[in-house]
Amino acid sequence: MTGSSGLRTDARRTAWLLAPALAWMGLFFVLPLMVVFLISFATRSAYGGVEWAFTPANYRDLADPLYLRIYLRSCVMALATTGVCLVLGFPLAYHMARAPARWQGIWLVLVLIPFWTNFLVRTYAWMNLLRADGLLNTALIGAGVMRAPVEILYSDLAVLIGLVYGYLPFMVLPLYAAIERLDRSLLEAARDLYAPGWAVFTRVIVPLTKPGIIAGCLLVFIPSLGAYITPDLLGGARSMMIGNFIQHEYLVVRDWPLGSAASFVLMAIVVAGLWGYQRAGGVRA
């Protein structure tokens, strides 16, 4: 038995274990975020510096239709990416989870390898394929499908392809974990009771794997919304997303207060998304 003094030294020891990491994250994560928050209420000085003030003007400026369109386009793009990843990821995850145990490990590694390959390299790989003189056009023309090359690169479609490619593993892994845990006998029971295939899917599989679906959707939606590299490399002049807008305000226009406000709105959408999904998941579960 440990006395109360023993408990206290244990608590102190635990505090010492946590202190370095908390100090580090407090100094280089929490504090910088607070600085961004403060500056989002400041104004820009003539030479690109920051003039301290306390005004919501930056947030009001963001309501400009020009900026709103960037936010709207980013949300639509992130939702589309999430949808496509879900449609592609579900059959793959289902197949993986139902494979023999030895194959499951191999499938998992196969999904993980592209995921850990440098993101820039993966995006660049698509630039090669989608160019007007790229392999996709060459192959399609060679096969007689098309006569003239179509420039897919530098378009919204290219950004969508790049985002789906980049974040598909984020969808597959939680889906796989959820489906793997699914009790097979429930599916058999549904079929024995003459449920048609579609009903088994919508009334049994989907509700039971909902936590995995929600986790996968969040894991894809969040990074897609703040994507920077993909729209920058694959998108056209009009494909700017929130991430590019923030970078543009900071490094090109040098309007730090507006850039800070923009990044806080991005974070607000992310937090709202997290909260909303948690509630949606909580209601039914």
Next chain:
Amino acid sequence: MMRDPRKAWLRAASLGIMMFLYLPIAVLVVYSFNAAKLSTAWQGLSLQWYALLARDHALLVALQNSLLIAAVSTAIATLLGVSAAVGIERLPWRRRTWLDGAFLLPLVMPEVMMGVALLLFFVLIKMPLGLLTVTIGHAVFNVPVVTMIVRARLRKLDPHLEEAARDLGATPWQAFRRVTLPLVRPSVIGAALLAFTVSLDDFVVTFFTAGPGATTLPLKVYSMIKTGISPEINALSAMLVVVSMALVGLSLVMQRTNEK
């Protein structure tokens, strides 16, 4: 039992998605050996782009920077992350929840925002941007990665093992060093390898926190892509693909040994 016809299309769909995942990378690797300079037409096998890489001095400097930043930031993140993981797992349940949130936030935070926040902070405290600021930035996003992986392993350990060591007279540090640490070591190594890979691959945070003198490999790749498509990037990309695969493989092997 009858063979399920659903399985046939599920397998076809899965193979199709695998093609989607691997085809772009495969094409990249194959074309890094193409002798042609501009066209996508195949003009014979050549190693000239790899030879060009080997002579690129700026690239070598970028590689050195990347390795240095990855090594130092991984060391910091591993020390802080492992100690935090042990600390959190010792806390009572109720006090863990807000720490869970605090360690989750950096993982879900849009990378651009983290880059911007660090940039502003470093400029405000008048810290010159360079290798040091990039290293700090990488150690920030890697601490939660290490903590998450090591915590998952710690939770599976039998708490009685450390208690037994303490009952037999071991000091807390001895109990940790001789009992807990050997049991979690593979997951610590796996987490460190992952942190190293993430650091080596990072572009966004590096882009914001690197000054003009601190070019890393991803920054170099980015500027090469931006300035024009040259087969030299194919060769470099192919090499990066191979390195990533090796690191992931190593990390997986480490975590697998852990399970046994």
